Amino acid sequence: MKFYDCKTAPSPRRVRIFLAEKGVEIDSVQVDLAKGEQFSDAFMKISPLAEVPLLVLDDGTVLSQVNAICRYLEEVFPENPLCGRTPVERAQVDAFNGLLQMNGFMAGAEAFRNATPGFKNRAMPGPHNYSQIPELAERGLLRLDNLFADLDAHFADNQFFMGDYYSMADISGLTIVDFAKWVKKFIPENCVHLQRWYDQVNDRPSAKA
Numbered sequence: 001m002k003f004y005d006c007k008t009a010p011s012p013r014r015v016r017i018f019l020a021e022k023g024v025e026i027d028s029v030q031v032d033l034a035k036g037e038q039f040s041d042a043f044m045k046i047s048p049l050a051e052v053p054l055l056v057l058d059d060g061t062v063l064s065q066v067n068a069i070c071r072y073l074e075e076v077f078p079e080n081p082l083c084g085r086t087p088v089e090r091a092q093v094d095a096f097n098g099l100l101q102m103n104g105f106m107a108g109a110e111a112f113r114n115a116t117p118g119f120k121n122r123a124m125p126g127p128h129n130y131s132q133i134p135e136l137a138e139r140g141l142l143r144l145d146n147l148f149a150d151l152d153a154h155f156a157d158n159q160f161f162m163g164d165y166y167s168m169a170d171i172s173g174l175t176i177v178d179f180a181k182w183v184k185k186f187i188p189e190n191c192v193h194l195q196r197w198y199d200q201v202n203d204r205p206s207a208k209a
C-alpha cells in the first residue's frame with residue numbers, strides 16, 4: 001500500500017491521525033500542493049482528481065476520499081475500531097462524518113479558498129478551475145461560527161462525538177478546528193464544552209500526526 005499525503009493539508013491529516021490511532025505505518029509519498037505537484041503528469045495518471053489523500057493498494061487499485069480510505073483501513077485493520085463497533089454506531093459515525101464534511105470542511109474551504117490571493121481561480125480543489133466568490137468566503141466564516149456553537153451544545157452532554165467512544169468523527173472534528181485557524185476562526189471563549197473536547201482530543205499522541 002502507498003499513501004499519497006501532503007503534510008500541510010487538512011484532508012490527508014485525517015488519514016494520518018486515523019493510522020496513528022490504529023498504530024499502523026504505511027509507506028507514504030509527499031505531494032507538494034504548494035508547488036502544484038497534484039497536477040503533474042505522474043500524479044494525474046494515478047488520479048485525475050488531482051487531490052490528496054490517495055491510497056494505492058498493492059494490486060494497483062486507487063482509493064480516494066478520506067472517508068472511503070478510512071473505511072477501507074478499518075476493514076483491513078479492524079483492531080481498535082474507529083468507524084463504529086456496531087451497525088448502529090457505524091451509521092452514526094457516518095452521519096457525523098457527513099455533517100462534518102459539509103458543515104466543517106466545506107465551510108472552511110469556502111472561507112479559505114474564496115479569500116486567499118494565492119487561490120485566485122482555484123476556489124475549489126480538483127482538476128477544474130473556479131473563480132473566487134467573496135460572498136462565499138463570508139458565508140464560510142458564518143458557517144464555522146454556527147458549527148462551533150452547535151458542537152459546543154453537543155459536547156455539553158458528550159465526552160466525544162459518540163458519547164464516551166472516541167471515533168473517526170473526533171478525528172474529523174479536530175482537523176476542522178485546526179483548519180479553521182487558517183481563516184482566523186478560533187474556538188470562542190464562551191464555547192467551554194467545545195474547548196474541553198478539543199483539549200482532550202488534541203492531547204492524544206495521534207494529534208501530532
Ligand SMILES: N[C@@H](CCC(=O)N[C@@H](CS)C(=O)NCC(=O)O)C(=O)O
Pocket residue numbers: 009010011012033038050051052053064065066067124125126
Ligand atoms: N473530498 C476530498 C477532499 C480532498 C481535498 O480537498 N484535498 C485537498 C487538500 S486538503 C487537495 O488535494 N487540494 C488540491 C488543490 O487544492 O489543488 C476527500 O475527502 O478526500
